Amino acid sequence: MAETARTPVSRPRADGSPSDGAADAKSRYGNRPTMKDVAARAGVGLKTVSRVVNGEPGVTPDTERRVQEAIDALGFRRNDSARVLRKGRTASIGLVLEDLADPFYGPLSRAVEEVARAHGALLINGSSAEDPDREQELVLALCARRVDGLVVIPAGDDHRYLEPEIAAGVATVFVDRPPGRIDADVVLSDSFGGARDGVAHLIAHGHRRIGFIGDQPRIHTAIERLRGYRAAMAEADIDVDESWVSLGPTGPERVRHATEAMLTGPAPVTAVFAGNNRVTVTVVRVLAALPRPVALVGFDDIELADLLSPGVTVVAQDAAQLGRTAAERLFRQLDGASDAPERIELPTRLITRGSGELAPAD
Amino acid sequence: MAETARTPVSRPRADGSPSDGAADAKSRYGNRPTMKDVAARAGVGLKTVSRVVNGEPGVTPDTERRVQEAIDALGFRRNDSARVLRKGRTASIGLVLEDLADPFYGPLSRAVEEVARAHGALLINGSSAEDPDREQELVLALCARRVDGLVVIPAGDDHRYLEPEIAAGVATVFVDRPPGRIDADVVLSDSFGGARDGVAHLIAHGHRRIGFIGDQPRIHTAIERLRGYRAAMAEADIDVDESWVSLGPTGPERVRHATEAMLTGPAPVTAVFAGNNRVTVTVVRVLAALPRPVALVGFDDIELADLLSPGVTVVAQDAAQLGRTAAERLFRQLDGASDAPERIELPTRLITRGSGELAPAD
DNA sequence: TAGAGCCTGGACAACGTTGTCAGATGCACG
DNA sequence: CGTGCATCTGACAACGTTGTCCAGGCTCTA
Numbered sequence: 144m145a146e147t148a149r150t151p152v153s154r155p156r157a158d159g160s161p162s163d164g165a166a167d168a169k170s171r172y173g174n175r176p177t178m179k180d181v182a183a184r185a186g187v188g189l190k191t192v193s194r195v196v197n198g199e200p201g202v203t204p205d206t207e208r209r210v211q212e213a214i215d216a217l218g219f220r221r222n223d224s225a226r227v228l229r230k231g232r233t234a235s236i237g238l239v240l241e242d243l244a245d246p247f248y249g250p251l252s253r254a255v256e257e258v259a260r261a262h263g264a265l266l267i268n269g270s271s272a273e274d275p276d277r278e279q280e281l282v283l284a285l286c287a288r289r290v291d292g293l294v295v296i297p298a299g300d301d302h303r304y305l306e307p308e309i310a311a312g313v314a315t316v317f318v319d320r321p322p323g324r325i326d327a328d329v330v331l332s333d334s335f336g337g338a339r340d341g342v343a344h345l346i347a348h349g350h351r352r353i354g355f356i357g358d359q360p361r362i363h364t365a366i367e368r369l370r371g372y373r374a375a376m377a378e379a380d381i382d383v384d385e386s387w388v389s390l391g392p393t394g395p396e397r398v399r400h401a402t403e404a405m406l407t408g409p410a411p412v413t414a415v416f417a418g419n420n421r422v423t424v425t426v427v428r429v430l431a432a433l434p435r436p437v438a439l440v441g442f443d444d445i446e447l448a449d450l451l452s453p454g455v456t457v458v459a460q461d462a463a464q465l466g467r468t469a470a471e472r473l474f475r476q477l478d479g480a481s482d483a484p485e486r487i488e489l490p491t492r493l494i495t496r497g498s499g500e501l502a503p504a505d
Numbered sequence: 506m507a508e509t510a511r512t513p514v515s516r517p518r519a520d521g522s523p524s525d526g527a528a529d530a531k532s533r534y535g536n537r538p539t540m541k542d543v544a545a546r547a548g549v550g551l552k553t554v555s556r557v558v559n560g561e562p563g564v565t566p567d568t569e570r571r572v573q574e575a576i577d578a579l580g581f582r583r584n585d586s587a588r589v590l591r592k593g594r595t596a597s598i599g600l601v602l603e604d605l606a607d608p609f610y611g612p613l614s615r616a617v618e619e620v621a622r623a624h625g626a627l628l629i630n631g632s633s634a635e636d637p638d639r640e641q642e643l644v645l646a647l648c649a650r651r652v653d654g655l656v657v658i659p660a661g662d663d664h665r666y667l668e669p670e671i672a673a674g675v676a677t678v679f680v681d682r683p684p685g686r687i688d689a690d691v692v693l694s695d696s697f698g699g700a701r702d703g704v705a706h707l708i709a710h711g712h713r714r715i716g717f718i719g720d721q722p723r724i725h726t727a728i729e730r731l732r733g734y735r736a737a738m739a740e741a742d743i744d745v746d747e748s749w750v751s752l753g754p755t756g757p758e759r760v761r762h763a764t765e766a767m768l769t770g771p772a773p774v775t776a777v778f779a780g781n782n783r784v785t786v787t788v789v790r791v792l793a794a795l796p797r798p799v800a801l802v803g804f805d806d807i808e809l810a811d812l813l814s815p816g817v818t819v820v821a822q823d824a825a826q827l828g829r830t831a832a833e834r835l836f837r838q839l840d841g842a843s844d845a846p847e848r849i850e851l852p853t854r855l856i857t858r859g860s861g862e863l864a865p866a867d
Numbered sequence: 868t869a870g871a872g873c874c875t876g877g878a879c880a881a882c883g884t885t886g887t888c889a890g891a892t893g894c895a896c897g
Numbered sequence: 898c899g900t901g902c903a904t905c906t907g908a909c910a911a912c913g914t915t916g917t918c919c920a921g922g923c924t925c926t927a
Contacts, residue, residue, distance in 0.1 A: 175673045177883055188907035193885060201905060218669030223649040224589045225883035228912050233586065235629070235650075244615040244825075246608050246808070253606040256632055265646060267597070267629045270618060284627060287585040288597075307580030311537045424809065431812055446608070447786065447809045450793055463606075539913055550877035555915060563875060587913035590882050 176217040185213035196221050227289065235259075236473065237285035238268040239278060240296040247420055247443055247462055248296075251318070254466030255294055262474050264291065275299025286313055292473045294466075297322055300361065314476035318469040320363040321486070328476070330469040330487045332460035334364045334442075337491030338371025339378075341440040341458040342416050344493060346379045349503050350414040350438060354387045354405040356398055356426065357418030365390055368418050368442055384410045393418075398425040406437065413503035414438035420445050427455060427498075438501040444494065454496025464489060538579040547575035558583050589651065597621075598835065599647035600630040601640060602658040609782055609805055609824055610658075613680070616828030617656055624836050626653065637661025648675055654835045656828075659684055662723065676838035680831040682725040683848070690838070692831040692849045694822035696726045696804070699853030700733025701740075703802040703820040704778050706855060708741045711865050712776040712800060716749045716767040718760060718788065719780030727752055730780050730804055746772045755780075760787040768799065775865035776800035782807050789817060789860075800863040806856065816858025826851055 178192040185192070187206060194202050195210040202210075213219070227233045238255050240248045256266045267285060271278035278298040282305065285293060292314035295302075300323035309315050309327065317329040345353050355372045358365035369390065376383050386408045389401035402425070405412045415430070415437060417423040423441030430437050441448075441457045448455040468487060475482075540554040547554065549568060556564050557572040564572075575581075589595045600617050602610045618628045629647060633640035640660040644667065647655060654676035657664075662685035671677050671689065679691040707715050717734045720727035731752065738745050748770045751763035764787070767774045777792070777799060779785040785803030792799050793813075803810075803819045810817040830849060837844075 179883080182907090189883095190885080190907055190909095191905085194906090197885085203905070206905080218673065220645070220649055220670070222590075222651060222883055224586055224595065224651050225912090226885075227586045228584075228590050228882090228914090229884045229886085231912080242615065243605075243618060244611040246611060249606040249608060249611050253604065253632060256605060256630075260631075265629055265631065265650070267627055268618075269622075269627065270615060283582065287582055288627070289584060289586050308582070311580065427809070427812060445809065447789070447807070447813065450789060450813055451809065452814060541913080544877095551913095552878085552915080553876055556876090559915085565875070568875080584913055587882090588915075590884085590912090591914045591916085593882080 175222070176219045177222070178219070180217055181210065181213045181219050184217060185209045231289075233289050233291055234263055235265040235267055235288070235290050236292045236294065236470075237282070237288075237290040238266055238294045239271055239281050239285070240268065241273050241298060242270050243268070245421070246446065250463040251296075251466035254463040255470040258467055258470035258474065262477075271296075271298040273298045275301075279304055283308075292316070292477055294318055294469050294473060295322070296320060297363075299323065300363075302327075314473050316469045316473045316476070318465055326484050328469075328472050328484050328487075330465055330472065331489065332364075332465060333488050333491050334367035335371040335374070337442060337458040337460065337493075338368035338416065338418075339375045340371075340491070340493055341442065341456075341499070342372045342375035343378070344456070344495075344499055345414045345416065345438055345440055346375060346381070348414075348438065348500055351379075351381050351503075352384070352387065352410055352412045352414075353381075354402070354412035354415040355389070355418065356401050356405075356415060356422050357390045358393050358422070360390045365418060372416055386410065387412055390418075393421040393425075395425045395428075398422050399429055402426050402429045406433070412437070413505060414440075414499075414501075417441040419443050423455065423457070427451065435504040436501045437504065438499055440493075440499040442491075448494075449496055451498075453498045453501065456493070456495045456497065456499025459492045459494050461489060461492075537584070538581045539584070540581070542579060543572065543575045543581050546579060547571045595651050595653055596625055597627040597629055597650070597652050598654045598656065598832075599644070599650075599652040600628055600656045601633055601643050601647070602630065603635050603660060604632050605630070607783070608808065611824075613824040613828035616825040617832040620829055620832035620836065624839075633658075633660040635660045637663075641666055645670075654678070654839055656680055656831050656835060657684070658682060659725075661685065662725075664689075676835050678831045678835045678838070680827055688846050690831075690834050690846050690849075692827055692834065693851065694726075694827060695850050695853050696729035697733040697736070699820040699822065699855075700730035700778065700780075700804060701737045702733075702853070702855055703804065703818075703861070704734045704737035705740070706818070706857075706861055707776045707778065707800055707802055708737060708743070710776075710800065710862055713741075713743050713865075714746070714749065714772055714774045714776070715743075716764070716774035716777040717751070717780065718763050718767075718777060718784050719752045720755055720784070722752045727780060734778055748772065749774055752780075755783040755787075757787045757790075760784050761791055764788050764791045768795070774799070775867060776802075776861075776863075779803040781805050785817065785819070789813065797866040798863050799866065800861055802855075802861040804853075810856075811858055813860075815860045815863065818855070818857045818859065818861025821854045821856050823851060823854075 178189055181192045182189045187210060191202060191206060192210055195207050236259055238252060259266045267290060269281040271281060275298050282293060286308045295317050296319045297317055302322040302325045305315060306325060315327050317327055321329045342353060355369060357369055360366060373383060387405055391397050415426055417426045420443035423445055426439060430439060441455055444457045444459040448457060540551055544551045544554045549572060553564060554572055557569050598621055600614060621628045629652060631643040633643060637660050648670045657679050658681045659679055664684040664687045667677060668687060677689050679689055683691045704715060717731060719731055722728060735745060749767055753759050777788055779788045782805035785807055788801060792801060803817055806819045806821040810819060
């Protein structure tokens with residue numbers, strides 16, 4: 144399976160230097176040349192090299208050429224760590240999300256990256272795996288790196304640990320879910336409204352026994368979407384049988400069981416509202432194996448939803464727009480705007496494809 | 506759409522300090538406390554604070570408590586930029602890929618992150634958008650940050666620009682595609698073998714006129730998969746009509762036209778081999794609209810492929826394993842291993858779901 | 868009780884860069 | 898030929914941290 148190439152290549156450490164015991168800082172980046180080295184080689188002062196490297200004015204073309212030659216000859220590259228220490232801005236921002244492998248976060252992450260790039264900043268990101276402790280650990284690690292700003296999709300519900308950081312000037316924007324116990328900018332999708340519209344859509348197609356399967360109640364969007372569900376039901380004067388509602392982890396097993404339970408319970412549902420993309424995927428699988436059709440509306444769009452039969456009707460949110468909006472807000476903070484924290488809510492969009500328009504089976 | 510919260514919050518810069526003209530370094534991180542400040546407040550020496558912060562031995566419990574109190578009171582957080590400068594290791598690695606929003610790269614990126622996390626490193630990533638210049642720009646920016654190592658999914662085909670960096674000790678591993686004109690570790694999927702198997706599968710089901718739609722010929726995997734296609738055809742003694750082969754950008758329009766062209770050409774194909782996930786999705790859409798069934802095997806698995814009718818038969822590669830292997834190899838380099846560069850090729854897996862087992866329509 | 872040895876704590880330099888400021892150089896002009 | 902000015906250059910300190918090394922106080926034993 145694994146074939147080894149033959150050609151050897153020059154490696155660092157290949158010389159006789161002691162492998163690790165190097166005491167004080169020497170030969171640490173494999174002896175990278177510094178501006179001092181460049182200056183010595185070019186026969187100029189340190190600051191002149193700095194000027195050339197940073198394109199500052201006040202260097203004669205001839206001097207500049209000499210410096211440039213020395214840079215090329217030595218393979219010099221400016222050490223941005225030192226630069227950061229001196230200048231105080233790192234030109235990097237941190238993104239903490241739940242799981243990079245979740246297709247919902249790919250476009251969001253990419254959008255944040257694009258905005259960062261437009262502002263000349265790099266993106267450092269990490270996944271919290273929906274674990275509040277890990278979220279905090281990650282956020283604080285990013286703060287220690289002195290990222291200029293943070294975009295956070297919170298896993299926890301208490302962000303007071305961020306207060307000293309924000310006070311110290313770390314720009315912070317929350318996305319997808321609001322922060323807990325602190326006041327900060329946040330960009331959300333309209334979970335409540337989206338869920339209410341989706342459920343109302345099912346009701347409009349004749350359903351009255353409608354199930355709701357959502358994420359863990361710890362998570363803000365789960366609660367909001369459930370609230371939307373209840374609002375739609377109440378508006379239609381339908382009493383919600385609590386066996387129709389299930390919140391919990393979004394792993395396939397739990398969702399499968401929950402779905403099957405409400406399909407076979409005392410008051411079996413004729414339609415299901417799925418609380419997010421992961422739930423939707425599992426519910427689609429369960430429903431596909433059933434003899435009778437059950438209507439479905441899912442929160443979040445999913446790829447290929449249009450090609451299933453029936454196509455999956457969804458309440459779509461624009462992940463890229465969420466990321467873009469948050470990042471832009473972040474850079475506005477960094478550019479010195481000191482508006483009061485704002486809560487921005489983006490609308491959702493109902494996309495009908497068939498599964499939500501099925502009539503009740505009974 | 507956007508409702509504004511009322512509550513104001515303490516902002517940095519809210520004080521009377523001049524907004525920007527601050528000359529030399531002062532009040533840059535919003536006046537973050539340093540170890541010196543902590544030391545002064547606790548009435549101890551600078552180094553003692555350092556010891557407490559880093560959990561080094563040699564501090565009496567009483568002193569430690571005093572220091573810890575000062576830290577909490579001031580909201581001190583160690584400045585890792587300075588630490589990096591002093592220590593020479595940044596405990597961060599860079600990941601350059603094509604597009605974070607592509608579902609193929611989500612799990613890969615996540616796997617790299619997990620390995621990095623296990624080694625106490627942060628992940629900085631960026632998208633090259635399949636542009637060689639942008640790849641180089643990103644890679645060099647990461648090198649300037651002094652990342653300890655790089656995982657690169659190359660967009661370009663000449664990586665000599667990395668030679669000085671590698672020589673200077675930046676660990677480097679390429680993934681998914683091999684580097685150009687330099688020798689370095691690389692972790693690949695077996696594109697050739699996978700494509701050959703997939704096409705052979707179609708041939709085994711009676712197809713002889715088989716189309717191949719792939720990515721741009723600049724991209725290594727596209728070439729390898731095409732080579733696999735040709736190998737399978739040759740093994741079955743089938744002459745390839747060049748109208749059956751199409752390489753190019755993987756946007757929906759191009760792929761749609763290419764597919765339609767080979768379905769209606771002089772020697773219309775009865776089956777299509779799709780060169781990657783994006784191509785597959787578009788081809789599925791085109792084929793779904795056709796009256797007669799056309800067989801399809803795609804490279805890369807896609808979500809919900811099992812729920813389409815017919816299910817989509819694919820040659821699956823394990824993106825997470827790709828990322829994990831590369832990252833582990835990277836950290837082995839960082840731990841001082843100085844093996845010769847290796848080329849690791851991971852096997853692919855044919856997953857039959859229906860679309861690849863359709864008989865030829867004519 | 869004196870000496871040896873251990874433990875704790877702190878002064879200091881260094882990491883590589885950039886801002887400040889003063890010195891050096893060259894040129895034009897009187 | 899000397900002065901004044903503008904331009905170019907470099908010495909130096911500082912950013913916040915950690916490694917080295919030594920001083921002082923303590924305990925323990927002979």
